[in-house]
Amino acid sequence: MALAWAGAGLHVQAQESAVPEATAGQEAALMADGLPALKLKSSSLLQETYPQEVRDQQPIYIKGDSLAGQPDINASVHGEAELRRGDTMIRADKLDYALPDDKVNAVGSVYINQAGNIYKGTALDLQVDAFKGQFDNADYRFLANGAYGDSSRVDFIDKDHSVVHNATYTTCQRDDEASWQPSWMLKAETIELDMAEEVGVAHNAKLQFKGVTVLPVPRMSFPLSDKRKSGLLPPMIGMDKLGGIEYSQPYYWNIAPNRDLTVTPTVMTKRGVNLTGLFRYMEPSYSGETYASYMPGDNLRSRDRWGYSWQHRAVIDSPVGGLGLNLNLNRVSDDDYWRDFRLAPVAMRQRLLPSTASLSWAKGDGALSLNMTRYQTLQDPDALIAPPYSMVPQLQYRYTPQELPHGLDFSLVADTTRFELIRPLTGQAVNNGQRSYVQAQLSRPFLSPGAFITPKLMLHTSRYDTDSMMSNGSKSANRTLPTFSLDSGLVFERDTSWFGKKLLQTFEPRAFYTYTPYRDQSMLPLYDTGRSDFNFSSIFSENDYVGQDRIADNHLVTLGATSRFIDPESGAEKLKLAIAQRVRLSDQRVLLPGEVAATSKLSDILLGAAINWTDKWSLEGTTQYNKDLGRTVRTTATARYSPGNYRTFNIGYRTQLDTVTKKPSSELVDVGWQWPINDLWGDKGKDLGAGRGQGGGRWYAVGRLNYSIKDRQMVDTVVGLEYDGCCWIGRVVLQRLQSSVTQSNLQLLFQMEFVGFSRLSFGADPTASLKRNVPRYQYLREAVSPPSRFTNYD
Incomplete structure (x- = not known):
């Protein structure tokens, strides 16, 4: 038998909430280890809510x-008694419902x-609508994270709030063995549950493992x-050579x-107390993050330590x-x-710290920017580095028209920059000044399915005004240089097969010519x-310098060839072989201080190969062969x-040969892995x-x-072990990272990660x-979207 009451005959059908998605840029996480992403709009499913006058009319x-x-x-x-109203369903052996009080006894x-x-018990006394x-x-079992437990009594305050007495709580999933016990469990005298905020508060509790x-x-x-919430994060306890025993409480x-x-x-037993703060923000038109750290009286260096980013x-x-500020x-x-602070943000763990400010404007094919850049150079007595010049400021305009007649490509850059070196290294040459230049280039690509040829003409004119005299006794200099280049290539194809697999093989010879006349530039800073x-x-570029x-006085031809083996069905590149070499038609005379001019008309030979025969494995490598030495001078392979x-x-594998001593200046092997020991x-x-483990x-x-x-x-x-216990994950990692030469x-x-609950870190x-x-590397548990409330719909 079935019966339905409806106050005004209005039938309300629940449906999923439609939540507008933010753009990919807005949804992007502001990178910070262990912290969730900021969002302009929540991407989680919202529970359907109704005005009270509508709820009163639900049947x-x-x-x-x-x-x-x-x-x-x-x-x-x-x-098999059953009562339904809205998103609430009650089943029992016997059920009494009083309509005036909206009260059910089961x-x-x-x-x-x-x-x-889901809740299961023996006796229920409930006001249905007020819950x-x-x-x-x-x-009980919760939809959001699959956690469950038992209790002597649950007091429902309303649809979102309840108090569980003599409660247990865990996310470990049961198996069929009668003797099974969860690996971890929270036991508490009472647990207050707030389903709206998705937070639980346990009183007189103990976590058992x-x-x-x-x-x-x-x-x-x-x-x-996995919803974000205010409160104490799991503490971190650590120990290293610099700080001794460390305790952090975020x-x-x-x-x-x-x-x-x-x-x-x-708190660091060897060094003192350090306080850090990270503030993140995201708005429709701007976003950012601010990090600051302060340690008064660091015992390691006998001084106050601070940093900000x-x-x-x-x-x-x-x-x-469009206006932009960065x-x-x-x-x-x-x-x-x-x-000394290896846990600081990446921007503060390097020896060259840039501070930049950029104001930009863009409209149509043009863009104008005003930039300021200063550097803080952190010196190591065993490995000094020359500080770079600061740009204070730089004004730059770029013009790149998108639609030109006759297939022409054109671009123009105009730049004027004030360069200053505030704290030079002892003995470092310094000549602060203003540099202005205009660089224009015009090209016309001619393309066909089997060939291409691209002539290009470039013009570079610049002026220097320096604070000190240059090597020629002047404080100013002008330089104008044209450059012509011609890039060309052919593409041949044929059908072939390897190991019974049909492939499309290409052969792509390429020739590149460039000419820039000589101008004496040795006096320029x-x-x-x-x-x-x-x-x-x-x-295959016009200039040897960045x-x-x-601007190098190049007069040379570069010859090269590439052969690819391509899967004709998927278009995937299975094998790639490449070779290239330069032929100098005249000696290069423009050099950097300390450089030695090349005496050979032929450059080193570059050889490269990449193999991706299956999705499971790949091999890639390049080598540089010097014919005068009769050996390779640099090799990289992965x-x-x-x-x-x-x-x-x-x-x-990476190796670099010292061409003077004929011995390797560096030779490194790098191995990384993640693999189930089982x-x-x-x-x-x-x-x-x-993101779900195995x-x-x-x-x-x-x-x-x-x-x-x-x-x-x-x-x-860095070596470690991870153990996936299904509802808990254990990790131990030993790392030794080089921070300087010595x-x-x-x-x-x-x-210890208790899945869906918390983490304890040492x-x-x-x-x-x-x-x-x-x-x-892949996390054993990635954050996943919360399930729909219709996942457990009866």
Whole structure:
């Protein structure tokens, strides 16, 4: 039998909330280890809410084996009794419902599904619409994270709030064994549940792991999902050579969906107390993050230590065009900061700290920018580096028309910059001044399916006004240089097959000619110029130098060829072979200070190969061969084998020959891996997909070794083990990272992750270290979208 009451006959059908998605740029996380992404709009599913006048008109459905009562007054249902209203469904052996009080009494095997959250117990007394009442001997399971537990009683305050008495809580999933016990469990006298904020608060609680209490606390707050919440984050306890024993206690303040603040005080037994703060913000037209750190009286260096980093990005649409403001400010207290604070943001862990400010305007084919750049150079007495010039300021205009007649391509750059070197290295040549230049280029590509030819004409004119006299006794200089280049190539194709696989093979010869006349530039200062790396990109370029202070007087031809083997069905490149060499038609006379002019008409030969025969493995390498020495002077090679998720092995080799001593100046081997150890005894696990692991009871080896063959020692070492216990993950990582020529830092990192609950760490977050150091490392648990409330819909 079935019966339905509806106050005004209005039937309300629940449906999914439609939440507008933010753009990819707006959704992007502001990078910070262990912190969630800021969002302009929540991407989680919102529970459907109705005005009270609408809820009052929602119909109530009742059914069962037998039904008795009076319409609009009461109903008594026996045998598979069921009551529904909106997103609430109640089943029981016997159910009594009083309409005037909107109250249900149920006994027997009572079952509640409230918006996907499941409760099971023996006796229920509940006001249905207000969802207020009491449930005895209740078990529960939450939709958001799959957590469950049992209790002596659940007091429902309303649809979003309840209090669970004598409660347990865990995310460990049951198996079929009668003796099974969850690996971890939270036991508490009471747990207050706030489903709107997705937060639980346990009183007189203890966290047990394998039946042993590991964390007794009088009160603790924990998340019921991966939703951001204010409160104390799990503490971090660590130990290293510099700081001794370290204890960090982060506090996270979820100010708004698009703003948050993390404050972390750290106590170091050898050094003192350090306080850091990270503030992040995101608005429709601007975003950024600010990091600051302060340590008074660091015992390691006998001084106060501080550092800050601020990144700000803003874009504003205006009637006169797009306006942009970008700030990247970085400063620290001293030269040793980069090696003493290895957990600082990446921008503060380098020896050359840039501080830049840029104001830009763009409209149509033109863009104008005003830039300021200053550097803080952190010196190491064992490895000094020459500080670069600051740009204070730089004004630059770029014009690149998109549609020109007759297939022409044109671009123009006009730039004027003031260069200053404030704190030069002892003996470093300094000549502050103003450099202005205009560079224009015009080309006309001629393209066909089997050939291309691109003539290009470039004109570069510049002026220097310096504070001190240049080597020729003048404080000013002008330089105008034309450059002509001609790039050409052919493409031949044929069908072939290798190992029974049909392939399309190409043969692509290429010839590149360039000519720039000689102008004496030896008197000009060097503000931002250096020699280009010799590779397959630079060998087909007009200038040997990066920057504007030297334009090489090149008169040369570059000859090369590439052959590819392509899968004709997918278009994937299975094999690529390449070779290139320069032929000098005249000697180059423009050189950097200390450079020696090449005496050979033929350059070194570049050889390259890349193999991607299957998705599982790849091999790539380049080598530079010097015919005068009769040997290679530089080689790089990398190989990767990745047969599936959480199975990857990478190895790289790099060597550089000192052409004077004929001995390697550097020779490194780099190995990285992540692999299930269970494979050794034939347990291949399950492929549950990226971010879900490969099933419980799995051990993973992970690490990276960087070894210097020349020095016969390890440079960087990161080795660790991970264990996936299904509802918990254990990690231990030992890392030794080189911070200078003579100094390294050794750390032991340990972490227990109770999936869907919390993490306990000893040392810095090992997952951040693994992600940063191990190529293609995958988290055993990635954040996933919360399930729909219709997942557990009855």
